[in-house]
Amino acid sequence: QVQLVESGGGLAQAGGSLRLSCVASGPPLSTRVLAWFRQAPGKEREFAAAIKWSSGDTYVSDSVKGRFTISRDNAKATVYLQMDSLEPEDTAVYYCALRRSYLGSWPTTASSYQYWGQGTQVTVSS
Numbered sequence: 527q528v529q530l531v532e533s534g535g536g537l538a539q540a541g542g543s544l545r546l547s548c549v550a551s552g553p554p555l556s557t558r559v560l561a562w563f564r565q566a567p568g569k570e571r572e573f574a575a576a577i578k579w580s581s582g583d584t585y586v587s588d589s590v591k592g593r594f595t596i597s598r599d600n601a602k603a604t605v606y607l608q609m610d611s612l613e614p615e616d617t618a619v620y621y622c623a624l625r626r627s628y629l630g631s632w633p634t635t636a637s638s639y640q641y642w643g644q645g646t647q648v649t650v651s652s
Contacts, residue, residue: 527552528550528551528552528553528624528640528641529550529551529552529641530548530549530550530622530623530624530641530642530643531548531549531551531643531644532546532547532548532620532621532622532643532644532645532646533546533547533548533549533646534546534547534646535620535646535647535648536647536648536649537649537650537651538612538648538649538650538651539612539650539651540612540613540614540650540651540652541611541612542612542650543608543609543610543611543612544609544612544648545606545607545608545609546562546606546607546609546620546622546646546648547604547605547606548560548562548604548605548606548607548622548643549602549603549604550603550604550605550622550624551603555579555603555624556579556580557579557580557626557627557628558578558579558624558625558626558627559576559577559578559579559624559625559627559628559632559633559639560576560577560579560598560605560622560623560624560625561573561574561575561576561577561596561622561623561624561625561633561639562574562575562576562594562596562605562607562620562621562622562623563620563621563623563636564616564618564619564620564621564648565618565619565621565645566615566617566618566619569618570636571621571636572587572589572618573587573634573635573636574586574587574589574590574594574596574607574620575587575590575594575595575596575607576596576632576633576634577596577597577598577605578628579598579600582597582598584596584597585632585634587634590609590616593609593610593611593612594607594608594609594610595607595608595610596608605622607620609648612648612650613650614650614651614652615650616648616650617648617649617650618647618648619645619646619647619648620645620646620647620648621642621643621645622642622643623636623639623641623642623643624639624640624641624642625638625639625640626640
């Protein structure tokens with residue numbers, strides 16, 4: 527059974543940085559895609575970034591490109607989201623998600639992922 531546990535959320539000022547972590551446990555991750563989504567109050571869950579566990583290839587949404595970086599640590603079975611130049615609009619609950627396999631195109635919809643963490647709150651003040 528896959529389990530995803532996020533940490534690292536909190537309060538930051540505009541222009542500041544936070545790093546989120548997601549520890550994955552369960553079956554081997556070699557074929558998996560891990561991603562970060564976010565959901566602001568009253569809005570749909572939005573894709574932020576994804577990474578192929580085996581190769582480390584990444585894909586970042588245009589809305590956070592140049593400010594957010596996704597990476598992973600194989601030994602720790604952990605995926606990170608480094609968030610720089612934070613803006614108040616980045617305020618949301620951030621979720622880690624796992625998809626069992628990559629099928630030739632980057633999965634960017636929430637329904638494409640089978641497993642989810644509990645979420646971690648990020649609040650950016652102006």
